[in-house]
Amino acid sequence: MGHNGFPGLQGRVIIVSGAGGGGIGTAVTRMVAEAGATVVAVSRSKENLGTHIEPLAAEGLPVIAVAADASTDDGIATVLAHARRAEGELYGLVNVAGGAAPATWMPATRVTRTDWRALFAQNLETMFFMSQAVAAELTTHRLPGSIVSISSISGMNTAPFHIAYGTAKAALVAATRTLAVELAQYDIRVNAIAPGVTETPASRAYVGEDPERDRRAIAMGRRGRPREQAGAVLFLLSELAGYITGQTLLVDGGLNLKWTHLGADHTSLFLEDDAFRAAITH
Template sequence: MDDLLGLEGRVVVVSGAGGGGIGTTVTAMAARAGATVIAVSRSKENLDEHVAPLAQQGLAVVPVAADASTDEGIAAVIERARRADGSLYGLVNVAGGAEPSTWMPSTRVTRGDWRKIFTDNLETAFFMSQAVAAELVAQQRPGSIVSISSISGMNTAPFHIAYGTAKAAIAAMTRTMALELAMSGIRVNAVAPGVTETAASRTYVDEDPDRDRQAIAMGRRGRPEEQAGAILFLLSDLSSYITGQTLLVDGGLDLKWSHLGADNTSLFLKDESFRAAIRRML
């Protein structure tokens, strides 16, 4: 019972580990559960700020500054994982997201906007998953891959079409890879967060407790550790008979989605012009 999660002596790669939100939190939790974590971020500064302190606490965390959207970056991550203590077992795809500047009507989305969102949120997750899966198959080892989708990929996402579509594709990718890899002992799942309190979300999400209470069944936003807990569950042996699933972790926002009125529109956007446009659609 000491190693209930089954992560002792295993190596887990976390992309998007340096932002101080979900990726950093799951890095810390996996390391505390006994894993050696390869913590990947494009930004060395972010790694120094958020991940290096975990290593200083004695946790088995290895910061790697690499761009997981490139073949060279992925190759560097896999090479570092090979040299880590323990055997490669898991991958958590957190890298992605969408800058507030990408929120726009569908009629204004450019090919450049579309490609950037898909590169950051879908291509990076797929090619990281491909690389880790290939390594596990070559070593004939079991493993677990968990990607981050979004409630925006499971419901309508006005003014967020590229992001919502990319996150919906994560769910499709998850199911197909799960079927292909099941007989190799590799499970593939995803978590779809709802509104979660992170530094990134505060740039575009209103601070409005009254709206939270009205729109979210549990009456509050999620915390990074709650998303990380769901990720760790799917990564670990506790979910050993689960594959191909996308777990919605949203405090019940989805339960009330179709009942939201005009004052609770588009995931609590700060931008009043978007709110006004959505009200006209309702």
Template sequence: MTEPGFGLDGRIVIVSGAGGGGIGTAVTRLVAGAGATVLAVSRSPQNLAEHVEPLAAQGLPVIPLAADASTDEGVATVLEHARRTPGQLHGLVNVAGGAALADWMPAIRVPRDNWRALFTQNLESMFFMSQAVAAELAATGHPGSIVSISSISGMNTAPFHIAYGTAKSALVAVTRTLAVELAGHGIRVNAVAPGVTATPASRAYVGDDPERDQRAIAMGRRGTPEEQAGPILFLLSDLSTYITGQTLLVDGGLNLKWTHLGADNTSLFLENEDFRASLTR
């Protein structure tokens, strides 16, 4: 009897947010290496050229696709390409999201447009892309797996980052509800909540500080994009066919200690002392 494994041969997996050089790019590389044809989606053609096209040049079954997952037009473009790609649609990984340094601020100062923008970026893009892929799978009668990126900030408190943390928390709620609704179609829906991970985006505000990492994280270091990609591949694969509606913390034990806040309740991972001080003024 053949044992189930990570093999995704003959299957199509969409990675939304593949071009940033961080988790999405690592997922694209790993999933393509497991045999899937990956539609690597990014709204930035420049990011695709820098981070995704080299994977295709190495011979991996990766198709770079410029589309904005936060718009109906972008979602439609992705599904149209999926239908034209040889193979069976199987999976979706929602990585698109994030926040900029300017999005950090006290809750009492958060303007409505910032709140809405972060929800669009981190929640709406996940939901409507998942909706479209799930509808396609259900219409064709094929099972599948959807995995979305939440955050440690969505699993606990997120001082001075309330819009982002709340959007990522809402993503967990969406994951659980979709899992119930889609189970009858054989579609599993899960999420991964990364801790502090060394990505190009995080370098904007997280510097190197081994002593801080040792104090805040049980494993004593930040994670890598590849260490997030592994659990995502597991949740996509046939090794996890009885798992749905779950959010897996991949944080090196940060949540076990949760000591990353200073005496003023600002994150120790915000390396700029002047910026940290400005949040509490």
């Protein structure tokens, strides 16, 4: 993308919460910094920051690594303190912090109160209270802004055997819409993206390589890349999306478009007549 900047991001400070995992958050950090903004890159893990964020700063990108837990008030205060000291004016927030460990997959009948609360804290509370703090800072200083959060395709449709995660990600979409209405008068836009299956270190824990499966399941025939999620985030942060608020953009390669009874060629698995199948696909 180069260092010529992206509409409206030069000289602005953008916080990326959950920046250090080497997946979507890290890709967002790089792309936003390349677009001309100063990025306050937040992760609970100093080790992750060392592995994934410090090399970006070493390349000369305007990235500030901050070790803080975005799920606590103290962590949020630390992040805001760094944002105030950064060069430029606070403008944006990207809520990437969230996710779910493989052990969180289970039938709805087995989910405990502890499981449920942990996934809501990780995926919904972190997004809301970080957004609240950034919105308060922006409105106090009468600054415009843009907040983008990461939901999931699991929050847009169904999430069998992952009900707490899917419901938390759906709640994030609802919070995005309501925040958008309340903050519009202050020229602060609030949007989200809902990634489909994306090749990240986190997803590798339970999604292996299987090109044939990807062709069957996803209209575009492959999983997404972190950069492709970051591109949608950058668009929503920027002034190119200046009249868009309260929206959640599916970035899923058409995964949501394929019914479960569609095969690799997008025709129904129930069609037994190959001549008919050939006739309708050519």
